[in-house]
Amino acid sequence: MAAEIQICNLFKKYPDGAEALKGVSLKINKGQFFTLLGPNGAGKSTLVKIMTTLINKDSGKFSIGGLNPEVNPVNIQKIIGVASQDNEIDPIEKVENLLIFQAGLFGLSKPEARKRANELINLFQLSTERNKKASTLSGGNKRRLHCALALVHQPQVLFLDEPTVGMDPVARANFWETITQMNKSEGITVFLTTQYLDEADKHATEMALIVAGEIRYSGTIIDFKKMVNPDGGLSLDDSYLQYIKALTIQASSKN
Ligand code: ADP
Ligand code: MG
Numbered sequence: 272m273a274a275e276i277q278i279c280n281l282f283k284k285y286p287d288g289a290e291a292l293k294g295v296s297l298k299i300n301k302g303q304f305f306t307l308l309g310p311n312g313a314g315k316s317t318l319v320k321i322m323t324t325l326i327n328k329d330s331g332k333f334s335i336g337g338l339n340p341e342v343n344p345v346n347i348q349k350i351i352g353v354a355s356q357d358n359e360i361d362p363i364e365k366v367e368n369l370l371i372f373q374a375g376l377f378g379l380s381k382p383e384a385r386k387r388a389n390e391l392i393n394l395f396q397l398s399t400e401r402n403k404k405a406s407t408l409s410g411g412n413k414r415r416l417h418c419a420l421a422l423v424h425q426p427q428v429l430f431l432d433e434p435t436v437g438m439d440p441v442a443r444a445n446f447w448e449t450i451t452q453m454n455k456s457e458g459i460t461v462f463l464t465t466q467y468l469d470e471a472d473k474h475a476t477e478m479a480l481i482v483a484g485e486i487r488y489s490g491t492i493i494d495f496k497k498m499v500n501p502d503g504g505l506s507l508d509d510s511y512l513q514y515i516k517a518l519t520i521q522a523s524s525k526n
Contacts, residue, residue: 275302275427275428276462279296280294280331281331282330283329290484295486299460302454302458304474305460305463305479306471306474306477306479307319308464308471309482310482311466313482314481315432315481316355322335352421352423354418354421354432356433358421360417361405366400366402366416367402371384371385374387374388379423391423395418396415410437418434429462430462431464432464435447443470447473451474463475471492477492478490487514495507495514
């Protein structure tokens with residue numbers, strides 16, 4: 272099966288010298304629920320921003336749904352949705368209007384845009400926020416709005432960069448119910464970054480671990496757990512901690 276997302280040897284250095292990606296390669300198949308894990312500053316958001324055409328890479332290649340961003344970034348933007356912590360939304364516009372406007376940008380007619388906005392308001396349980404200004408929403412509700420905005424055009428691939436930060440437990444559970452249902456029934460490919468490893472463990476099947484701009488593991492979550500502890504029985508959280516600890520010990524013994 273052709274990979275939905277192909278990433279080959281991506282490098283990115285920021286102007287101040289931070290080497291965020293040092294030759295990242297990954298393959299993510301269509302319909303997969305994939306999670307990219309790694310410590311703060313490892314390069315996760317940089318990779319998401321490059322793939323969603325928000326920033327440029329220095330070298331390397333990638334494609335999404337067989338489309339090459341260098342040929343036509345707009346075609347990629349049409350098939351992806353992205354929700355990230357630093358998504359910019361107009362703070363003074365009302366929730367419903369923002370969704371209608373975003374749907375219009377993707378070419379939906381006014382009645383279609385209203386219908387889609389309504390569907391997403393219901394899906395993400397934002398009906399009491401419908402007429403509130405975006406700037407007045409709580410952190411968790413803002414995150415839900417980001418996700419709703421990311422989905423207006425029914426993308427094939429959804430990028431979620433730490434989507435559940437600030438959500439209360441019930442909101443988190445509802446959020447994951449919505450996303451997993453889209454992944455299962457509509458076959459939407461999910462690319463998730465999170466620091467909540469219980470979420471990754473519960474919902475994702477494939478993962479990669481990035482540390483200081485380099486991929487240290489990519490494969491199934493089950494195999495990662497087996498690699499760290501062949502006897503089994505460890506959660507993803509414990510496996511991750513054990514693996515990162517071993518890397519730190521290795522690095523300090525080299526110095
Ligand atoms: P993560 O999302 O895994 O926490 P990031 O991709 O945000 O990591 O950051 C990777 C590295 O790139 C870090 O060293 C970070 O400080 C640096 N970095 C991220 N964004 C910028 C930026 N806009 N300008 C300069 N350096 C940046
Ligand atoms: Mg990040």
